[in-house]
Amino acid sequence: MGSLTKTVVFLCVASSVLCTPFINQLQPGQEWPTRSSVKQPYNQAEPEPTVGGVTKNEEVDVPAVVDEEKATDDDKPIETLDDVVERIDYTGAQVWKVSTMKNNAQRLINQLASEKLIASWGGNHTSIDILVKPKALENVTAALKTKDISYYVMIEDLQQRINEENPPLDENELELQDRRGHRMTWKQYHRLEDIHGFMDYLAKTYPSIVSVKTIGKSHEGRDLKMLRISDGKPSNKAVFIDGGIHAREWISPAVVTYFINQFAENFDVESDDIKNIDWYFLPVVNPDGYEYTHKTDRLWRKNRKFGYGPSSCTGTDLNRNFGYRWGGKGASSYPCSDIYRGSGPFSEPESKAINDFFKSSAVKFSAYLTYHSYGQYLLYPWGYDNALPPDHKDLESMGKLIAQAIRNTGGSNYQVGSSSGLLYPASGGSDDWAKSLNIKYTYTIELSDTGRYGFVLPASYIEPVARENIAGVRVLARQLSKI
Numbered sequence: 294m295g296s297l298t299k300t301v302v303f304l305c306v307a308s309s310v311l312c313t314p315f316i317n318q319l320q321p322g323q324e325w326p327t328r329s330s331v332k333q334p335y336n337q338a339e340p341e342p343t344v345g346g347v348t349k350n351e352e353v354d355v356p357a358v359v360d361e362e363k364a365t366d367d368d369k370p371i372e373t374l375d376d377v378v379e380r381i382d383y384t385g386a387q388v389w390k391v392s393t394m395k396n397n398a399q400r401l402i403n404q405l406a407s408e409k410l411i412a413s414w415g416g417n418h419t420s421i422d423i424l425v426k427p428k429a430l431e432n433v434t435a436a437l438k439t440k441d442i443s444y445y446v447m448i449e450d451l452q453q454r455i456n457e458e459n460p461p462l463d464e465n466e467l468e469l470q471d472r473r474g475h476r477m478t479w480k481q482y483h484r485l486e487d488i489h490g491f492m493d494y495l496a497k498t499y500p501s502i503v504s505v506k507t508i509g510k511s512h513e514g515r516d517l518k519m520l521r522i523s524d525g526k527p528s529n530k531a532v533f534i535d536g537g538i539h540a541r542e543w544i545s546p547a548v549v550t551y552f553i554n555q556f557a558e559n560f561d562v563e564s565d566d567i568k569n570i571d572w573y574f575l576p577v578v579n580p581d582g583y584e585y586t587h588k589t590d591r592l593w594r595k596n597r598k599f600g601y602g603p604s605s606c607t608g609t610d611l612n613r614n615f616g617y618r619w620g621g622k623g624a625s626s627y628p629c630s631d632i633y634r635g636s637g638p639f640s641e642p643e644s645k646a647i648n649d650f651f652k653s654s655a656v657k658f659s660a661y662l663t664y665h666s667y668g669q670y671l672l673y674p675w676g677y678d679n680a681l682p683p684d685h686k687d688l689e690s691m692g693k694l695i696a697q698a699i700r701n702t703g704g705s706n707y708q709v710g711s712s713s714g715l716l717y718p719a720s721g722g723s724d725d726w727a728k729s730l731n732i733k734y735t736y737t738i739e740l741s742d743t744g745r746y747g748f749v750l751p752a753s754y755i756e757p758v759a760r761e762n763i764a765g766v767r768v769l770a771r772q773l774s775k776i
């Protein structure tokens with residue numbers, strides 16, 4: 294035992310006050326470790342990019358207006374006009390998978406999108422899924438046929454899929470709900486109130502291992518509620534998991550809350566791999582957007598901060614707003630775009646709260662997992678450009694083990710690769726930022742499916758998708774235990 298270790302042990306024996314703030318070794322129920330009184334676990338300086346030739350904010354016009362967040366003391370969400378807006382109806386809208394193998398395909402797609410005839414749902418190097426508005430069906434068909442671009446219809450009537458996606462719970466489930474002490478199930482997509490109520494219930498029921506903390510407020514004043522599961526062992530590693538950055542990706546908070554439920558309810562019988570980790574969960578990063586998708590527009594993606602630019606468009610894509618290489622490729626400076634990057638790095642209260650949490654936390658995280666949908670991908674950095682971190686082979690092999698565990702459990706095939714390489718460059722993502730903080734195992738997981746239902750995945754898929762993915766998390770925990 295080295296002299297430093299001896300000193301620490303001595304201090305711990307002599308004084309619990311000096312002992313407790315050491316990294317990850319809080320006793321359950323106590324404050325989470327912050328940086329105020331401990332050694333900083335990682336260097337705050339932004340690391341240099343590992344690949345040359347790309348300068349920060351290259352070829353990007355930075356908007357002059359900086360939107361300062363308005364402070365509010367009011368705990369209640371701000372009532373906005375959106376609360377009285379009717380639901381957006383997608384009757385007759387279709388979703389097509391379009392081949393982008395031909396040279397001119399992507400250009401045509403961009404043109405149709407700029408004419409607002411279609412909206413992109415995402416794609417890879419071979420195809421793109423597009424939402425085609427009902428009035429545009431004829432024009433878009435003609436445009437694709439003229440250029441001999443192949444496509445097929447994935448969703449015939451989007452509104453019908455939306456109507457069928459989230460059926461009410463049956464009598465038995467409702468009865469169980471009443472007895473359980475919280476309303477959360479994994480047979481339905483729940484409102485934010487149910488998710489937060491469930492987190493509070495766990496903290497109250499299992500105070501020795503579960504604690505809940507609000508790390509900030511959304512633009513409309515909703516809590517950004519984080520839950521920690523930990524038995525307080527000093528030797529524990531730490532893993533951070535978030536969901537719901539994009540509002541419409543409902544499967545993501547459903548899967549993350551499933552993990553929370555499994556680990557919290559069964560902690561005593563969980564393997565040491567799980568117990569030897571302090572788990573931090575933020576299941577709904579974008580609560581305003583999430584509620585908006587339930588109340589008004591099922592397919593909203595961004596947050597709900599309003600009034601950007603002369604066009605007064607609402608919302609920033611939170612996954613383009615993180616502060617590592619913000620404003621580069623695959624992010625828009627146009628406020629009405631679905632991939633609007635915001636007025637500056639961490640200009641949004643939701644992404645800023647996460648950054649502030651990491652800045653003030655003394656925890657040294659071993660892994661950061663951020664759950665999205667859809668496409669079935671396990672993506673590692675970098676996203677900002679076609680570049681790889683120095684330890685990309687470790688990320689690839691861990692990713693393959695996770696994908697194998699998913700496949701062995703439920704049969705779904707997840708492709709593993711860097712996000713820029715497998716999909717397309719997208720700067721300002723939370724994964725790049727997490728990696729820039731030296732969190733080694735950083736992944737964006739694009740959950741099911743591959744386009745049959747897309748964002749509108751029926752609630753009956755929650756449990757199968759979550760079961761597959763918790764197997765992946767268990768493998769990650771097993772591998773971390775060996776390091």
Ligand SMILES: [Zn+2]
Pocket residue numbers: 538539542612665666
């Ligand atoms: Zn997403």
